[in-house]
Amino acid sequence: MTRDAGPGTTPPGPRPRTGAGEDQLVDHLRRSAQGDQQAFAAFYDAVAPRAYGLALRVVRDRDLAADVTQEALLDAWRGAGGYRRERGSVIGWVCSITHRRAVDLVRSTQSRRDRELRAGAASFGRDHDDVSEAVTDAEDRGRVADCLGALTALEHEAVTAAYYGGLSYREVADRLGAKLATVKSRMRTGLHRLLDCLGVE
């Protein structure tokens, strides 16, 4: 994903719970871009639990999740100067990098096979408890779950199998026995519905 163009927008998501405010995160990142490794260490402490939590959710293996988190945070270090505040929160930026890395890993055949074995035939959106060490803020989690619950069954499956399962839309179509056009359109209506729901505070 890229956020290198377009109108300035700020996601409606909550501030990180890690104690570091958004201003502080932006400052850590700005100093990291200048080569300040201490600032990057503080940045790591603030964002690593979110990045690792997301990686774990997608790859479902602690060692692989640690690898993904390491790669993503190195990307963040290298690309710190490319972050633009007007285009989204720091945590959103880090999580988008992490998600991309996690999906890349899942897309490699071997890791997918291992992962499928671990995950069994469970639905990606509803079997999260098997990664019980991922302790998510109950309120946030509840709200996302509520909003996901407002999606139609097909929207829900399409969005969660892709985002948490790391499946491509073609694979999602195979999995659901649905047409490609249907899957693309359910992803779209599903995300818009999710956005409407999450945006209502």
Next chain:
Amino acid sequence: MADERELLAAWALNAVDEAERRRIEERLRVDPVLRAEADALLRATDGLGTRENAAPPAGLRDRVLGAVDAEARSLRSAHTGVRPEATSAGAATAGSQDPDAPTSLRDQRERRWPGRRRAWTAVAATAAAAATAAVLLLAQPWQDGGLTQQDQVVAIEQVLGQDGARQETAPVAGGGTVEVARAPSGETVVAARGLAAPEGDRVYQLWTLEGDQSPRSAGLLELDDGLALVRLPEVPARAALALTLEPAGGSPAPTTDPVVVVAAG
């Protein structure tokens, strides 16, 4: 056109393949309406992505910070063109008053990878070039077999894996192509293929061109069977890249017309 719009949600979910992703992101750069919809969809995926939270393994912090430190050191020593134990203040003295400066990069490389004669190099050849070519990153020694296209692909893909990275390919006068991958951070990889061996003692020299400033040397290409690979940690977004043929040892400023220019994004 309609296809990219249809795929936008799948793109926001990272559920498209690489070719589709590139096509969509190219379109997003020129289509503000589509870009606005993309941003909205990304806010929704942020909602899914930023709510996870788990304590990372104990050793991860040291691993990440150690890797960052190693990368920073590698950058710094290559950046200044002085010995690794020297500080970055050495950059200011890497000019003509320091007779060691032109060869120190080579010395340094020899120490790091002794005996690897065909290791990747892009040596700042003259004192003047050494002072301005603060752009060499010796982070990736090649395998013993010399530089391969696979090495180039790996280096290019590493840049393209970064958010917002771009890629361009341009033909070289006299034969061959140059592929350039640039990340928003400025990290840039230049991979040349099929370059003709220069006549006589001439060498290919890489330049960055920014506005109406004088071209800045980014080092000489070491050809390996027509292949060359250069990594530049910080090329300004506005800078174009150019390649010229120069006399042996390179030139402080270009003396011939470029054989290829890759424009700024």
